[in-house]
Amino acid sequence: MEASKDTIAAIATPMGRGGIGIVRISGPAAHQILERVFIPRGGAEAMEPRRLAYGEVYDHEHQVALDQAMAVFMPAPHSFTTEDVVELQCHGGPQVMHAVLDLTLREGARLATPGEFTLRAFLNGRIDLAQAEAVCDLIEAKTPRAASLAARQLAGVLSKQVLSIEEGLLHVLSLITVAVDFPEDADAPSNGELIQLLDQQRLRIDELLHGAELGLSCREGVRTALLGSVNAGKSKLMNALLQRDRAIVTSVPGTTRDLLEEPLNIGGIPIILCDTAGLRPEEEADEVEKIGIKRSYIALEQAQLLLLVIDASLPLSGSERKLITETKGRRRLAVFNKADIASQDRINAHLAAAGGVPSIVISAKTGQGMDELRDAIRQQCGDELDAVAVSPLVNNLRHIEALREAQQHLEAAIAALDEDLPCDMAGIDIENACSALGKITGNSVSDEVLKEIFSRFCLGK
Ligand SMILES: Nc1nc2c(ncn2[C@@H]2O[C@H](COP(=O)(O)OP(=O)(O)O)[C@@H](O)[C@H]2O)c(=O)[nH]1
Ligand SMILES: [Mg+2]
16 A cells, blocks of 8 residues: 555544644645645744744635634654644634634645544554554553553554564574575574574564463453352342443343443453353253353353352352362452351351352442452452553554464474475475564555554544
8 A cells, every 4th residue: 555645634633622623734735735724923934843833724715714723834754644744723612623624625635534644654654553553542542551551552662572573583584595595505504593593583472472361451351251150149240340230130040141241440450341141050041041151151261350259148059169160270259249148157168168269258239348359350460460561562463363373384484494394495484474473563464454454543543
């Protein structure tokens, strides 16, 4: 894809009323349009590059002043898009903004498509694709942590790592070329040496992928499933955590049939809370609930944190025991609910039976223990997310896929060398690994993928 050469304009600030609103213009005609629509108070010489000038946005055709505004001109190439860029800082009312935008369009600009400013920044080499995506992530970030991760990616932390892995691979490729062209050369590296070099880069990809799951949690939320027997109070707990009535709660067993998912923020950690139908012998359930029960098992598989909700007023059932043993090794909390109607003896017996599983006693009805539960959830996810905040990582499915692809090609290359195949056989795999990595920085990415990525942007970005 090539950057188009026309001049684009859009309202860069959110729709609605605000103290100021900005119309942004980018392209070769930006300066000319500025001269046509803006009269600087201090005359034309007041309009110095990269300095704000005060003046009037003026519609010559209709001979009306549209606003008193500040304008700034950022000449190419030192601007976000690397083109001539103008920003008009007007008063932030929808009518003013539209009038000013319309004026720039009449003076020759074209309305920008969503993400087009950032697309131009990418196509003109000002930022790479991972950074362009970070612009979108930063704007869309739902928690402070997600924002700080996006800000680091915008600064190019991920891109730098990927490029350096790519360099390492290109170095191996050059060694292979030498070995193929001059097989007699005593300095030609052995397959063992090549494997070692490739393995170094494979490890670095491993590390990036290792952080990826945490990165995804940071962006999307830690998938947290409420599991347990029917009527244990899972739906009531969901409502209590959300502090609103989201799920239907009744004393009829099997009320919840489908999965309910809701985002939630617990102490800065984004959570996706998932209420399930609950686990009970299928023969007791009708057809719809059976499907719900199957889905509960899927939720169990996919969740990163399990809340095992147990009715503390009843003895531990066989299926609850089974749930505790079967989820061994998973990140989980045992949540003993209905403390308001459970005897202390029974609660003690439950806590003993839970063994090593971190346990919290609550009442979803009275709110008892809810703060402790929130703390415990935070503790389960918090330490890792803290660790994540300081190290570069991947939090984007597209990037994860590209890294996995690169990893597979590297493994194939290493396997070929290991089998003592001629080393140029590994060359193709290494080249493929490089182009997989290129999908992250955008060095090798199709127009379709670009369109898909930039279609997620909002107008004016
Ligand atoms: N006393 C008491 N009743 C509760 C508590 N939590 C849930 N319940 C009741 O238990 C029944 C089942 O609750 P529900 O949330 O639908 O259970 P689910 O099947 O696990 O989703 C309902 O009648 C709730 O009002 C609690 O903490 N204390
Ligand atoms: Mg329910």
